[in-house]
Amino acid sequence: MGERAREGRRRGSRARSRAGTAAVTAVLCLAGLLFATSADTADGTDLRQEDEDLRAVVADESHRVAVLEERVSALRAGVEELSGDEVPGAGSAAADALAVASQTAPAAGEGLVVVLADAPRETSLAPGYALQDTVVHSQDVQAVVNALWQGGAEAMGVMDQRVIATTAVRCVGSTLRVQGRYYPPPYRIEAVGDPEELRAALESSAQVQLYRAAARDLGLVYDVSEDDLELPAYGGSLRMSYASVPPSA
Structure with missing residues (x-):
C-alpha cells in the first residue's frame, strides 16, 4: 500500500472518530435534556402516579x-x-x-x-x-x-x-x-x-x-x-x- 493510500486511510479514520465522538456527545446531551425535563415535570414524584392523581x-x-x-x-x-x-x-x-x-x-x-x-x-x-x-x-x-x-x-x-x-x-x-x-x-x-x-x-x-x-x-x-x-x-x-x-x- 502506498504512502498516499495509508495517509488517506488515517485521515478517514480520524474523520470517523470525530464523527463518532460528536454523535455520542449529541446523544448524551439529548439524554440529559430528557432526564432534566422528566425531573422538572415530575417535580420529584413518580410520573406513573399522574393518572391516579388526575382521578383524585x-x-x-x-x-x-x-x-x-x-x-x-x-x-x-x-x-x-x-x-x-x-x-x-x-x-x-x-x-x-x-x-x-x-x-x-x-x-x-x-x-x-x-x-x-x-x-x-x-x-x-x-x-x-x-x-x-x-x-x-x-x-x-x-x-x-x-x-x-x-x-x-x-x-x-x-x-x-x-x-x-x-x-x-x-x-x-x-x-x-x-x-x-x-x-x-x-x-x-x-x-x-x-x-x-x-x-x-x-x-x-x-x-x-x-x-x-x-x-x-x-x-x-x-x-x-x-x-x-x-x-x-x-x-x-x-x-x-x-x-x-x-x-x-
Whole structure:
C-alpha cells in the first residue's frame, strides 16, 4: 500500500472518530435534556402516579359540584317558599303540572332501568371490532336516553342525577360527565313511564341496536329491567344561554 493510500486511510479514520465522538456527545446531551425535563415535570414524584392523581382531582371536583348543587337546590326551594304566596297560581294544579313538565318536581312511578357497562378486560376481539369497542362511550348512553325520551318517558335519571331533554352526556377519559359530575361504569339510566312503550322505543332505535350487537359479540353489559322508581327533582338551570327567538316570531 502506498504512502498516499495509508495517509488517506488515517485521515478517514480520524474523520470517523470525530464523527463518532460528536454523535455520542449529541446523544448524551439529548439524554440529559430528557432526564432534566422528566425531573422538572415530575417535580420529584413518580410520573406513573399522574393518572391516579388526575382521578383524585376529578373525584374532588365532582364532590365539590355536588355540594354546590345541593346549596343551589336549597336556596331555590327557600325562594319558592318565600315567594309562593305572592305568585298568582302558585300551588295550583296548573303550577304543579308545569313543575312536573319542566322536571323541577320529584317524580315517581313504574318504568325501566337500563344498565350499561364495559366488556371484561380479557375479552377477545371479534372480527370487525377494535379495542375501543369494548367500552361504553357517551354516544351509547345518549342513544339510550334519546330512545327513552322518544318512548314517552315522563322523567329520567342518569346515575344519581335527574336529567332533562337538553341534558348531554360526555366522555372524559374513562369516565362519563353528566351536568358537571363524573362517573365510572357501570352506567344506570332510569326512566319513569309505560314499560312496554319504553321497551319498544329501545327496540326500534338503530343506535341502541348497534350497541346491543357489540354487547352480544364482545360481552358489554346491556341489562333492562322494570322497577318502581323515585327520581329527585331537577336542580339545574332551565335557562338556554344559546337560544333566542327570531324577530319574525
